[in-house]
Amino acid sequence: MRVATIMSIVVVGSWLTVALLSPFVVGEVNAINLERLFSGPSSSAIFGFDDLGRDIGPRILRGATVSCTVAFFVVTISVVIGTTFGIFIAWYGGLVDLIGVRVMDVFLAFPGILLAIALAAVLGPGVENVLIALSIVSWVGFARLSRAQTLSIKHRDHVTVAQALGTPVFTICRRHILPLIVAPIIVEATFAIAAVIIAEAGLSFLGLGVQPPTPSWGAMIKEGTRYLLIAPHMALGPGLALFSIVIAINALGDRLRDSLQIKRGAFQN
Amino acid sequence: MGSLAAHRLVTAAIVLLGVSSITFFLLHLVPGDPVEVMLGESANIADRAQLRAELGLDAPLLQQWMTFHKGLLTFDFGSSLYSKKPIAAVLAERIPWTLILAVASLCIAILIAVPLGVLAALRPNTLWDSVAATVSLLGVSIPNFLLGPLLIIIFSIGLGWFPVSGTERITSIVLPALTLGASLAAILSRMIRASLLEVLSEEYIVSARARGLGALVVVGYHAMPNAALPILTILGLQLGALLGGAVITEMIFAWPGVGQLTIEAIQRRDYPLVQACVLVISFAYVAVNTLTDLVYARVDPRIRMQ
Numbered sequence: 001m002r003v004a005t006i007m008s009i010v011v012v013g014s015w016l017t018v019a020l021l022s023p024f025v026v027g028e029v030n031a032i033n034l035e036r037l038f039s040g041p042s043s044s045a046i047f048g049f050d051d052l053g054r055d056i057g058p059r060i061l062r063g064a065t066v067s068c069t070v071a072f073f074v075v076t077i078s079v080v081i082g083t084t085f086g087i088f089i090a091w092y093g094g095l096v097d098l099i100g101v102r103v104m105d106v107f108l109a110f111p112g113i114l115l116a117i118a119l120a121a122v123l124g125p126g127v128e129n130v131l132i133a134l135s136i137v138s139w140v141g142f143a144r145l146s147r148a149q150t151l152s153i154k155h156r157d158h159v160t161v162a163q164a165l166g167t168p169v170f171t172i173c174r175r176h177i178l179p180l181i182v183a184p185i186i187v188e189a190t191f192a193i194a195a196v197i198i199a200e201a202g203l204s205f206l207g208l209g210v211q212p213p214t215p216s217w218g219a220m221i222k223e224g225t226r227y228l229l230i231a232p233h234m235a236l237g238p239g240l241a242l243f244s245i246v247i248a249i250n251a252l253g254d255r256l257r258d259s260l261q262i263k264r265g266a267f268q269n
Numbered sequence: 270m271g272s273l274a275a276h277r278l279v280t281a282a283i284v285l286l287g288v289s290s291i292t293f294f295l296l297h298l299v300p301g302d303p304v305e306v307m308l309g310e311s312a313n314i315a316d317r318a319q320l321r322a323e324l325g326l327d328a329p330l331l332q333q334w335m336t337f338h339k340g341l342l343t344f345d346f347g348s349s350l351y352s353k354k355p356i357a358a359v360l361a362e363r364i365p366w367t368l369i370l371a372v373a374s375l376c377i378a379i380l381i382a383v384p385l386g387v388l389a390a391l392r393p394n395t396l397w398d399s400v401a402a403t404v405s406l407l408g409v410s411i412p413n414f415l416l417g418p419l420l421i422i423i424f425s426i427g428l429g430w431f432p433v434s435g436t437e438r439i440t441s442i443v444l445p446a447l448t449l450g451a452s453l454a455a456i457l458s459r460m461i462r463a464s465l466l467e468v469l470s471e472e473y474i475v476s477a478r479a480r481g482l483g484a485l486v487v488v489g490y491h492a493m494p495n496a497a498l499p500i501l502t503i504l505g506l507q508l509g510a511l512l513g514g515a516v517i518t519e520m521i522f523a524w525p526g527v528g529q530l531t532i533e534a535i536q537r538r539d540y541p542l543v544q545a546c547v548l549v550i551s552f553a554y555v556a557v558n559t560l561t562d563l564v565y566a567r568v569d570p571r572i573r574m575q
Contacts, residue, residue, distance in 0.1 A: 246410045
């Protein structure tokens with residue numbers, strides 16, 4: 001294995017551990033200490049203090065929990081709904097497929113995270129609404145991918161045989177189609193995790209995500225950009241955290257795709 | 270050709286109808302009473318009733334949907350709840366700014382991606398290739414709300430080359446365009462590399478080289494036009510990410526475009542304006558993609574034959 005791959009695994013693994021443990025290990029993250037207002041990094045607090053005199057370090061660790069939780073749920077929901085939808089319309093074909101493709105086209109017509117922004121705006125802020133908004137945007141990528149994959153294998157002999165033997169449709173999809181399309185879906189899901197982490201931070205950056213005082217990387221970066229002139233360290237810590245996990249996941253995704261010989265997935269937008 | 274164009278246009282029309290319907294229903298997703306959310310709890314009953322009637326919320330859903338779409342056909346989006354100005358006029362002020370930003374970002378992305386992608390394709394599996402791959406990995410991994418502040422720290426605060434934000438000077442556009450164009454440049458350079466590599470192994474490239482043509486001529490005249498199709502497709506699709514990303518980038522740099530307007534409208538709970546912004550951005554995206562499809566069907570005979 002290449003050094004870059006090992007490093008990526010270590011980075012992602014560390015963040016996952018932090019995300020799982022920080023709610024139990026990291027104590028109070030909202031303690032206000034007005035004497036330390038805007039103080040820069042020091043040996044006791046390597047990421048410095050923010051505009052309320054809160055220690056940024058522990059807040060970054062707790063922010064990992066928010067990011068990873070959102071990413072986990074959104075990608076899981078999207079994979080289940082998207083894959084089911086994609087296999088279903090490809091299997092039945094004809095009018096079902098035609099309508100299904102139009103539905104996907106409509107969702108894909110909202111550029112980037114615009115629909116998520118609009119949904120989060122009308123639903124109101126909060127973790128649950130972020131989950132809903134991002135899932136509504138993300139499932140389409142998996143639907144498009146699994147539809148294309150299913151179309152390419154549904155006429156293979158083993159599927160025809162299963163059909164001739166009277167195997168129920170559900171069983172055919174689960175046992176004869178799903179295992180063959182799972183590799184590209186895993187690659188797609190890897191990139192989707194990175195994309196969702198960025199999207200969640202983006203919504204929080206716009207003030208539409210997780211609400212204060214709960215620490216979230218996007219919200220912390222937003223606070224940091226307000227005080228860029230006097231305290232640039234405020235955006236630096238959470239920025240590095242976000243960047244490190246996203247680049248590690250993307251590098252792993254690239255590696256995974258290359259080893260599975262899959263062209264870049266449809267989610268990349 | 271004619272039927273292809275007709276088919277593409279009909280598809281686009283159906284998609285646009287779906288987009289406008291979803292946007293229409295956004296207002297109905299507001300938890301509780303949207304009128305109360307927009308006016309606040311302290312608003313008196315007469316004001317609420319008036320707004321409800323203005324937005325047509327007391328009519329049956331189907332009739333509301335019809336009114337909404339009738340308005341769209343005549344560019345009548347109603348008026349903004351905050352400024353009371355007609356939404357169409359507000360949008361007309363903002364659209365040119367987003368357009369300028371999008372075009373500038375596209376140019377920057379192409380300027381970065383073409384040399385990077387071509388170099389990587391001409392020297393695959395060398396140091397150049399690794400450098401290009403690393404730059405592109407950095408580009409896709411850095412979100413614009415991180416790159417923007419970073420560029421401000423380095424080039425505005427540190428070096429003082431460009432203004433921090435606003436639109437007063439012509440150089441104001443450089444940092445927002447770079448922020449918005451970075452991820453597009455990254456994806457585009459990968460696409461150019463992959464697409465060129467495929468074409469470069471074709472026989473007509475070998476024969477062009479054998480005729481003694483220089484690398485620049487071979488790549489520019491023989492390889493690039495043939496590799497352009499997948500690159501154009503990606504460019505069209507990625508324009509969506511560009512337009513979506515414009516919302517965040519315009520916020521960072523106080524760029525007075527549709528993206529900033531969207532967020533302002535959200536903060537003021539001016540939902541009709543939010544709907545109009547979402548529609549304009551999405552419609553622009555669909556229009557660009559439809560145009561890309563039609564244009565390269567004209568340009569590339571291989572598509573017309575299919």
